[in-house]
Amino acid sequence: xxxxxxWWKNRSSAGKVELYTRWSFxxxxxxxxxxxxxxGLASTATEAPTMRLLAILVMISGxxxxxxxxxxxxxxxxxxxxxxxxxxxxxxxxxxxxxxxAVLVLRKSGGLSASVAPSLVTGMTCFATGSLVLCLKKVRHxxxxxxxxxxxxxxxxxxxxxxxxxxxxxxxxxxxxxLFLSLACGFSGWLLNTVYELDRARELQSQLxxxxxxxxxxxxxxxxxxxxxxxxxxxxxxxxxxxxRERPEAVDQMIEVQRIARESQREVRDVVRGYREADLTVELxxxxxxxxxxxxxxxxEFEAGRVLPSEVQSALGWVVREATTNVLxxxxxxxxxxxxxxxxSGPLTLLVENDGAPETPAxxxxxxxxxxxxxxxxxDGTLQAxxxxxxxxxxxxxxxxxxxxxxx
Numbered sequence: 001x002x003x004x005x006x007w008w009k010n011r012s013s014a015g016k017v018e019l020y021t022r023w024s025f026x027x028x029x030x031x032x033x034x035x036x037x038x039x040g041l042a043s044t045a046t047e048a049p050t051m052r053l054l055a056i057l058v059m060i061s062g063x064x065x066x067x068x069x070x071x072x073x074x075x076x077x078x079x080x081x082x083x084x085x086x087x088x089x090x091x092x093x094x095x096x097x098x099x100x101x102a103v104l105v106l107r108k109s110g111g112l113s114a115s116v117a118p119s120l121v122t123g124m125t126c127f128a129t130g131s132l133v134l135c136l137k138k139v140r141h142x143x144x145x146x147x148x149x150x151x152x153x154x155x156x157x158x159x160x161x162x163x164x165x166x167x168x169x170x171x172x173x174x175x176x177x178x179l180f181l182s183l184a185c186g187f188s189g190w191l192l193n194t195v196y197e198l199d200r201a202r203e204l205q206s207q208l209x210x211x212x213x214x215x216x217x218x219x220x221x222x223x224x225x226x227x228x229x230x231x232x233x234x235x236x237x238x239x240x241x242x243x244x245r246e247r248p249e250a251v252d253q254m255i256e257v258q259r260i261a262r263e264s265q266r267e268v269r270d271v272v273r274g275y276r277e278a279d280l281t282v283e284l285x286x287x288x289x290x291x292x293x294x295x296x297x298x299x300x301e302f303e304a305g306r307v308l309p310s311e312v313q314s315a316l317g318w319v320v321r322e323a324t325t326n327v328l329x330x331x332x333x334x335x336x337x338x339x340x341x342x343x344x345s346g347p348l349t350l351l352v353e354n355d356g357a358p359e360t361p362a363x364x365x366x367x368x369x370x371x372x373x374x375x376x377x378x379x380d381g382t383l384q385a386x387x388x389x390x391x392x393x394x395x396x397x398x399x400x401x402x403x404x405x406x407x408x
Contacts, residue, residue, distance in 0.1 A: 036123030074134035130181035146178025
């Protein structure tokens with residue numbers, strides 16, 4: 001069962017929207033062939049030669065396939081994987097006009113009845129209009145496609161010598177159906193483009209957060225090391241000059257350089273330690289905000305009653321951070337529960353559980369959970385992670401009570 005459903009569950013939200021949109025346009029190909037081709041020609045099978053009907057059916061089928069191909073290329077352009085299919089759009093528009101003109105000529109010569117020709121013309125023009133709309137950037141240009149097709153069809157009917165009433169009927173029918181398909185296809189393209197923009201914005205936000213953290217770390221390290229390194233360079237140069245003059249003060253200067261170097265080493269350790277420690281309260285609020293912003297129903301439950309030592313808070317803070325990252329990256333979660341039980345007695349437990357977890361991992365196992373187990377081992381903690389049924393993934397961290405400092 002996992003192989004049958006994994007192709008859908010393992011996709012991102014943007015990938016799911018793209019797949020749904022593509023198959024919707026692929027379905028339009030069948031709808032055009034069956035609804036307007038087979039059904040329309042079946043109603044007039046006794047009135048026209050078989051070869052003529054087969055030729056019309058092949059023409060409509062070829063037109064439907066070309067429109068579907070244009071829609072697929074237009075979707076590629078919308079997601080940024082191909083250039084805009086301008087030439088293919090022009091060819092599709094020209095061939096649609098030629099096919100409709102051929103149907104109208106048959107209608108004029110009596111080769112098709114008055115009830116079949118309008119459905120064929122309307123079907124081909126409306127589906128072609130929808131695919132052409134996908135190739136346009138501006139909304140005002142999209143709204144012009146259907147009226148232009150309607151007016152062009154009505155003008156062709158008048159040029160062929162058919163009645164004004166029939167020309168008006170063609171104009172209204174083509175325009176209305178074209179506007180409907182233009183609205184549906186334009187909205188589908190806008191939705192797909194918006195979903196991908198949100199996905200790229202989320203990825204860019206993550207990259208900016210990492211870059212900001214690197215800048216902060218670099219700034220702190222520069223503030224710590226900049227002055228000390230400058231002093232070390234000056235005192236070393238002074239010691240060299242004194243040593244060349246055989247002055248005993250050179251030893252004092254090198255002792256001072258050694259002291260400053262040790263002090264700099266200690267300060268660098270403090271900076272790195274502060275960088276690597278995670279605050280539990282900050283991580284819990286950050287997880288709530290990030291998961292809620294991603295459209296999930298995130299509940300953070302904290303049972304107060306104990307002040308935790310700094311090393312325990314740091315270890316659990318990393319668990320919350322890694323679990324939040326996994327919820328965002330893997331599966332398609334809609335709800336998540338983070339529960340911290342810290343009563344005055346007994347072990348401390350941190351539970352992170354979410355739905356939408358894939359039954360099989362999309363890629364090779366990472367090192368995140370192994371790193372968390374190493375951090376928890378420092379405070380004698382344990383970590384359990386895995387599926388619990390119903391597409392839910394549970395991560396449970398536990399720290400024994402004797403490692404927790406009870407404060408009045």
